[in-house]
Amino acid sequence: MGNDxxxxxxxxxxxxxxxxxxxxxxxxxxGVYSRLSWSxxxxxxxLARYFGRRQFGxxxxxxxxxxxxxxxxxLFHLRGWKGINIDAMPGSMKPFMDQRPQxxxxxxxxxxxxxxxxxxxxxEPALNGFTRNDPEIQSGNPRGPYRLIGxxxxxxxxxxxxxxxxxxxxxxxxxxxxxxxxxxFDVLQSNDWQRFKPECIVIETExxxxxxxxxxxxxxxxRTLGYRAYAKSGKSIIFHLK
Numbered sequence: 645m646g647n648d649x650x651x652x653x654x655x656x657x658x659x660x661x662x663x664x665x666x667x668x669x670x671x672x673x674x675g676v677y678s679r680l681s682w683s684x685x686x687x688x689x690x691l692a693r694y695f696g697r698r699q700f701g702x703x704x705x706x707x708x709x710x711x712x713x714x715x716x717x718x719l720f721h722l723r724g725w726k727g728i729n730i731d732a733m734p735g736s737m738k739p740f741m742d743q744r745p746q747x748x749x750x751x752x753x754x755x756x757x758x759x760x761x762x763x764x765x766x767x768e769p770a771l772n773g774f775t776r777n778d779p780e781i782q783s784g785n786p787r788g789p790y791r792l793i794g795x796x797x798x799x800x801x802x803x804x805x806x807x808x809x810x811x812x813x814x815x816x817x818x819x820x821x822x823x824x825x826x827x828x829f830d831v832l833q834s835n836d837w838q839r840f841k842p843e844c845i846v847i848e849t850e851x852x853x854x855x856x857x858x859x860x861x862x863x864x865x866x867r868t869l870g871y872r873a874y875a876k877s878g879k880s881i882i883f884h885l886k
Contacts, residue, residue, distance in 0.1 A: 682718035684770075685878030687846050691819065692719060694844060694874060694884065701818035703727035704811075704842065706754050706803065706831050707773075709736070709823065711743040714770055716821040716846055721747075725818070728810055730754060732763050732798045733772050748810045753800035755827065756834040765794040773825025774800075804836035817842040823880075824848070829862050837869050845871065845883045852881050 681689050695701065703717045708729040712718050717727060721744060729740050732753035740749040753761060753774060761774050768790045776792070811817070820842035824831050828847050849862045854876065857863045862881070863873065871883040 682712055682715045683877075684714040685880060687716050687877045687880050687882065688719040690875045690877055690882055691716070691844065691846060694882070695720075695818070698818070699724050701725040702815055703819040703821065704807070704817055705729045705821045707731060707823035707825065708740065708821075709733070709770060711740050714823075716823070717819070720819065727819075728806070730806065732774075732800070733765075733769060734796060734798075750806065750810070752806070753798050754803050754806065754824065754831045754834055755800040756802060756830045758801050758805065759799075760797045761800050763796045763798045764792060765796065767791050767793050771825065773827065775826035802834035803831055804834060804840065807835070807840045811840065818844065820845045822847040829865070832862065832865060841869070841885070843885055844874070846880055847883070848879050849881055850879050852876065 679689055683689070701720060701723075703720055703725055704727055705715075705717045708717070708731045709715065711721070711729075717725070717729070721727075726747055728748045728750065729737070729744065730750045730752060731737065732751065734751070737749040737751040740747065753763065755761060755774070763772065763774060764776055765772050771790055807817075817840060822828050822831050822845070825848075828849060832847070845866065847862060849860060852860045852863060854873075857873065866883050870886055872886050874882045874884045876882075
């Protein structure tokens with residue numbers, strides 16, 4: 645290839661490899677600056693700005709999905725945080741047990757009333773949940789982007805009940821992440837806010853706009869509990885205690 649061969653500095657390559665192993669790396673080459681994110685829409689980077697260099701925190705991840713893919717807690721796990729991972733998808737906790745064996749990993753659903761609910765399974769697991777999605781998906785139309793492939797009856801418990809059983813005595817919750825595919829407000833309502841009050845909450849709510857924030861049920865609910873909106877990232881809102 646002669647003199648046209650691209651020369652890449654060895655140190656720059658090493659920094660990329662470190663990032664690929666799951667560490668946040670700052671890549672500076674010709675003025676380029678980047679950071680690695682595991683969240684679907686960089687929520688973890690916004691949370692990292694909020695928490696700074698805090699180590700050994702505690703997270704509760706409702707709708708955890710996967711220990712790496714679309715994970716709001718992966719970055720913090722790598723920093724030394726521990727927590728409780730919760731997801732109703734059958735088989736979802738196996739990779740958590742492999743990658744986060746020191747966490748508490750629970751394959752159950754969260755709802756305001758304990759019992760059993762129908763869980764909808766799609767060919768894109770990130771869409772799985774207790775509510776059907778848009779009509780294109782509901783119909784199972786193969787021409788649509790995703791298809792409903794099955795349903796299962798799964799156990800659901802309230803968040804308050806789960807925290808009562810599994811949260812270590814005296815443990816503060818630094819971060820509560822909720823991505824429950826349409827039942828996020830139901831998850832909030834299932835908590836005992838007198839006993840369990842996380843410092844920071846990241847929650848999915850597609851209807852939220854800052855211009856009409858006071859019309860959003862999640863925003864209004866959390867405001868009454870002393871939270872304020874910190875940032876918005878795509879479909880997620882991040883709240884923190886005043």
